Amino acid sequence: MHLALYAPGLGYYAHGSPKFGAMPGSGSDFVTAPELSPLFGRALAAQVADSLAATGTDEVWEFGAGSGALAAQLIAALDALGRPPARYTIVDVSGSLRARQRARLAPFAARVRWADRLPEALRGVVVGNEVLDAMPVKLLARVGGAWHERGVAISEQFWHSAHVDTAPEAIKTEANHNTPRTFTWADRPTALRPPADVEGAHDVVTEIHPQAEAFVATVAEALRRGGAGAAFFIDYGFPEAEYYHPQRSTGTLVCHRAHRVDDDPLANLGAKDITAHVDFTGVALAAQQAGVDVLGYTSQARFLLNCGLAAMMEASDLPTRATAMKLLAEHEMGELFKVIGLATPGHGAARGFAQGDRTHRL
Known part of the structure; x- marks a missing residue:
């Protein structure tokens, strides 16, 4: 972010x-x-x-x-x-x-x-x-009852479509939706928690x-x-x-x-x-x-x-x-x-x- x-x-x-x-x-x-x-x-x-x-x-x-x-x-x-x-x-x-x-x-x-x-x-x-x-x-995701920190990773689709040597330049110049999506979400277990309990057993995404x-x-x-x-x-x-x-x-x-409002921060980065x-x-x-x-x-x-x-x-x-x-x-x-x-x-x-x-x- x-x-x-x-x-x-x-x-x-x-x-x-x-x-x-x-x-x-x-x-x-x-x-x-x-x-x-x-x-x-x-x-x-x-x-x-x-x-x-x-x-x-x-x-x-x-x-x-x-x-x-x-x-x-x-x-x-x-x-x-x-x-x-x-x-x-x-x-x-x-x-x-x-x-x-x-x-x-x-x-x-x-x-x-x-x-x-x-x-x-x-x-x-x-x-x-x-x-x-x-x-x-920081994004926190409760998935299946376990808390994770949700971060950003390079998508598998992008790595398969771009040569490793040129990938960093391709990341910087990605400009349209026809190219493979560069970034994706990735969750890792974490000890971080929201400051208040989120009641229920359902999946949750929130911020700290x-x-x-x-x-x-x-x-x-x-x-x-x-x-x-x-x-x-x-x-x-x-x-x-x-x-x-x-x-x-x-x-x-x-x-x-x-x-206009959207909920996809991984698209059109910087724009x-x-x-x-x-x-x-x-x-x-x-x-x-x-x-x-x-x-x-x-x-x-x-x-x-x-x-x-x-x-x-x-x-x-x-x-x-x-x-x-x-x-x-x-x-x-x-x-x-x-x-x-x-x-x-x-x-x-x-x-x-x-x-x-x-x-x-x-």
Whole structure:
């Protein structure tokens, strides 16, 4: 999954395809909330401004900034709220996306910078919209009652059809479905287990998230060392009890291409996004074990409404209201997407979770 998404020059996030956009005609593969409506960033900025005040900090960090749309919305909204960030730092592994971000954020160039990694200590507010879902997962398969780790192997059909000396080049250049399939799934017995038992004796495929949880722990540790800060992650996912529910027996791993979803990550490698839902219980535990508090956990719809989105919509024109409704509607982004807030001790209550907090369900 890491190679398919991030291999230099070949991975999905390492080349220059459009990726983000509202319609397939643009050549894009999916749309994110800040691309859909400028009100997303304005509403989130209300919470970010509160957290900058609560922690006495003036820096914002964003992971996986995409096209730069959220960064532009946040900086402009924070300026309007009287909490202008002294510095806005973006951490993004994609060179092609960095170039787009620089162009979009040119009006704020004096305050925006890019970093390759987090510092050891961090003071400020961290945001991440749809970043955890793009972190590589491990696949676990319970087959006949025994757990296996499901990995990727070279298919027998491919080896029989390609000379061994030319096979590596053939793997790189496979471009159509008429050629033998290069990769296949392979299971190996493992001691790894999901964090919650999956009831029943039926076969199950699911995911665990060591990389995403290690990332959250790293962010939490940096905030703790810095002495003051907060983090807000917005993504699609579930608490543990829902994630590992026995009826979710095929897992959540899917691919996005041209605004269509498929469940075959071994096809068209590098040409589509591969993603898995987030286990928010694991995120919360990783943060707590690293020494920070969970401020709250709720649906995206409830979080945005708590942050004033309804009033923003009321003051907007009809087209803006219509697109903003997709941020709230249960059958769109409102319920599937969740928000979790983390902070160093002493932050106090967060407006984004004032009503509808679901922390007790993590």
